Amino acid sequence: MEIINQIDEVKRCSVQYVLALNDTLNVINGKWKLPIIGSLMYGKKRFKELERNIDKISPRMLSKELKDLENNGVVERTVYNTTPVTVEYELTESGKTFHSVLDVMVEWAVEHRERTLEL
């Protein structure tokens, strides 16, 4: 058991660990990434729909954040040749599984609150 913990600590210390952690942080960072992901959890949406769904976001920010998420492989963008053009955004498979990360974050916070209030 002791040796197991040491192995885990080594793993946690590795460069790979830190790099992977950064990947996840990049999906989270900024003010709008999570609201966008949250909105897309319910299915594909168009640009304007997202803009309406997410409170107070400007098209500039929405565009920038969507591009980030696309580069990170979390969101997929599809353009349809209609006039005017229609663009749809949806979560990739990885994007869909991201809720598991969020769930753990929430779980920790809830337990943390209980532990903190106990004092």
Next chain:
Amino acid sequence: MEIINQIDEVKRCSVQYVLALNDTLNVINGKWKLPIIGSLMYGKKRFKELERNIDKISPRMLSKELKDLENNGVVERTVYNTTPVTVEYELTESGKTFHSVLDVMVEWAVEHRERTLEL
């Protein structure tokens, strides 16, 4: 199964969920929180030790971030009446369990890389 997923979605939509998520985000945000937590994972440390351990952090930032983490119940501060004063920082119980959140973030990132490279 379908009904279960709906319950989960409702849960994820609730105000409580978002608030808890924010709690966790506050523990993560900024450039220095995770390095500090990581450094304290190996045991209690004094201010100067942390400053030496964490690359390029200024005392100003270290002080501020430690104060944040203390307010969030993740770090505990102990002052000893020596001359000159000795101050030790250590993770609270919640702080120690936080690695479980980090592990899940890393796990997601690793799987995400595999899925993305497959294409």
Next chain:
DNA sequence: CCGAATCCCGCCTGATACTG
């Protein structure tokens, strides 16, 4: 409709110096 380009501001952060 779907953005790109531009301008601008606040605050977060870094650097440096100083105190109990």
Next chain:
DNA sequence: CAGTATCAGGCGGGATTCGG
């Protein structure tokens, strides 16, 4: 040692305008 004080710079992000 363990921080605080002060100033300056950069960058995230808001507002607005314009183009395909």
